[in-house]
Amino acid sequence: MSVLDKIKGALKGHEAQANQAVDKAGDMIDQKTGNKFQSQVDMVQDQAKKQIGETPPTDGS
Template identity: 75%
Template sequence: MSVIDKIKGMLKGHEDQAHQAVEKAGDMFDAKTGNKFSSQVDMAQKQAHNQIGDKPPADPT
């Protein structure tokens, strides 16, 4: 069993909270770096949402 599978198992039933955490972490990173890496952060957030599964939050853009 891979690490990703173990994390997915732990997140089962808490997908909404995980999606919120991904968004908050990305926003904090953007704020700390002055949005210098915002495109990379957005891509990482999108990949994290895909790994978590279920429905990610609506894109505000």
């Protein structure tokens, strides 16, 4: 079992919180670097979210 599989298993059921953490970490990096690497950070955030998995849609009614 790879490390990535272990992480996915640990995050199962907590995808929304993991995605929020990815967003928060990316925002912190952008802030610390003055948005100098914003496009690269966004790309890494997107890839991390794909690995974590999509969050189920919430009913907005």
